[in-house]
Amino acid sequence: MSGPEEGIGGDAPQAIRKLTPGKLVIASHNEGKVREIRELLKPFGIEPVSAKELDLPEPVENGTTFYANAELKAMQAADLSGLPALADDSGLCVEALGNAPGVYTADWAERQPVEGPPGRDWYMAMGKVEGKLAEKGPDVSRSAHFVCMLALAWPDGHVEWFEGSVEGQLVWPPRGNVGFGYDPMFVPLGESETFGEMDPAKKHEISHRADAFRKLVDAVF
Numbered sequence: 001m002s003g004p005e006e007g008i009g010g011d012a013p014q015a016i017r018k019l020t021p022g023k024l025v026i027a028s029h030n031e032g033k034v035r036e037i038r039e040l041l042k043p044f045g046i047e048p049v050s051a052k053e054l055d056l057p058e059p060v061e062n063g064t065t066f067y068a069n070a071e072l073k074a075m076q077a078a079d080l081s082g083l084p085a086l087a088d089d090s091g092l093c094v095e096a097l098g099n100a101p102g103v104y105t106a107d108w109a110e111r112q113p114v115e116g117p118p119g120r121d122w123y124m125a126m127g128k129v130e131g132k133l134a135e136k137g138p139d140v141s142r143s144a145h146f147v148c149m150l151a152l153a154w155p156d157g158h159v160e161w162f163e164g165s166v167e168g169q170l171v172w173p174p175r176g177n178v179g180f181g182y183d184p185m186f187v188p189l190g191e192s193e194t195f196g197e198m199d200p201a202k203k204h205e206i207s208h209r210a211d212a213f214r215k216l217v218d219a220v221f
């Protein structure tokens with residue numbers, strides 16, 4: 001897939017760069033994402049190493065789009081490690097909330113305790129989504145989708161992007177304790193279990209991350 005600015009100014013589309021077997025940095029400090037990306041990379045002779053294992057700093061995600069945040073995470077990790085790096089920027093888009101929290105999905109979980117370090121509380125974040133839906137009345141649409149933007153960056157500054165999504169419905173109360181983030185309140189279309197209840201192997205077949213991965217695999221391997 002081409003990046004957002006490619007082609008502007010009449011440039012000819014560039015060929016997608018292939019990824020050769022070897023080390024690949026997973027440019028994320030989110031353990032749930034790292035676990036899923038490792039699983040998805042298993043069949044491809046890639047040696048995944050996480051940003052945390054390399055002691056890379058966690059960048060400030062100050063982009064206003066999934067593209068921008070995925071790119072800044074992947075480029076920083078590729079630059080600092082000298083290795084190709086894969087970043088995922090993802091989020092939950094709730095239709096009745098104008099696609100919020102969207103790019104701010106992780107921020108909705110930020111908790112600033114009176115004492116101790118700040119942390120993320122996913123049950124609080126899910127409660128916030130549910131509270132905002134409840135304000136809209138009992139007939140509000142509960143349709144939502146997860147988006148995943150993958151950016152694959154090389155140390156010379158080349159980047160490729162791949163986007164995936166999965167449609168679903170939000171349920172309350174949350175159900176299940178596998179998965180991470182907002183999984184317990186999201187039932188993908190055509191399923192009865194939430195992502196929080198589902199066998200991870202099944203989530204890997206249908207999730208937004210799996211969708212983006214299929215595109216990446218077709219293009220770069």
Ligand code: IMP
Nearest residue numbers: 088089090091092105106180181182183
């Ligand atoms: P970021 O991409 O690091 O900004 O964070 C996106 C946030 O979206 C994650 O921290 C999760 O809370 C949420 N998210 C992304 N993908 C999933 C998923 O597969 N299940 C549940 N929550 C997700």
